[in-house]
Amino acid sequence: xxxxxxxxxxxxxxxxxxxxxxxxxxxxxxxxxxxxxxxxxxxxxxxxxxxxxxxxxxxxxxxxxxxxxxxxxxxxxxxxxxxxxxxxxxxxxxxxxxxxxxxxxxx
Numbered sequence: 001x002x003x004x005x006x007x008x009x010x011x012x013x014x015x016x017x018x019x020x021x022x023x024x025x026x027x028x029x030x031x032x033x034x035x036x037x038x039x040x041x042x043x044x045x046x047x048x049x050x051x052x053x054x055x056x057x058x059x060x061x062x063x064x065x066x067x068x069x070x071x072x073x074x075x076x077x078x079x080x081x082x083x084x085x086x087x088x089x090x091x092x093x094x095x096x097x098x099x100x101x102x103x104x105x106x107x
Contacts, residue, residue, distance in 0.1 A: 004039055005107065008050035012036070012072065019054040022064060023071040037081030047085040049106040056092035065090075 009015040012032045020026050039046050054060050069086060076082055087106045089099040099105030 001045060002043070003045045003047060005047045005049050006036075007101075008048050008072075012048070019057075019059050020068065021054060021060045023067045026068045026071050028072070028075055033076050033079050033081055036076060036083070037079045040081050045084045046082070048083050048087070049101065050086075050088045051101050052088045052090055053092045053100075055090035056095065062090070 006012060009020060010029075012028060013020065014027045014029060016025070036046055052065055055062060055065065065088065073083060087099075089097065089101065089106060091097040091100050093100065097103070097105065
């Protein structure tokens with residue numbers, strides 16, 4: 001099996017120093033969705049591993065994060081792509097968890 005693990009913010013979608021806090025703030029980077037669809041068509045599994053400390057900071061909740069990811073999946077579907085597996089770390093950078101990248105917990 002071939003697998004590609006991607007970060008989300010700044011790789012698939014535009015990043016913001018103010019955090020992406022809602023589905024309306026989530027905007028795919030040019031070409032990113034087509035690239036994922038091409039990986040899918042080449043039978044490469046695509047996973048996303050992303051730090052989402054906005055949850056710990058109280059900027060959005062898991063339902064909102066789920067809605068952002070639903071938008072990502074819908075836009076991917078429109079170009080013939082999909083994410084096979086998605087994981088996220090909801091902790092803040094000072095919490096010392098094992099899942100916050102670059103720690104290996106999400107992998």
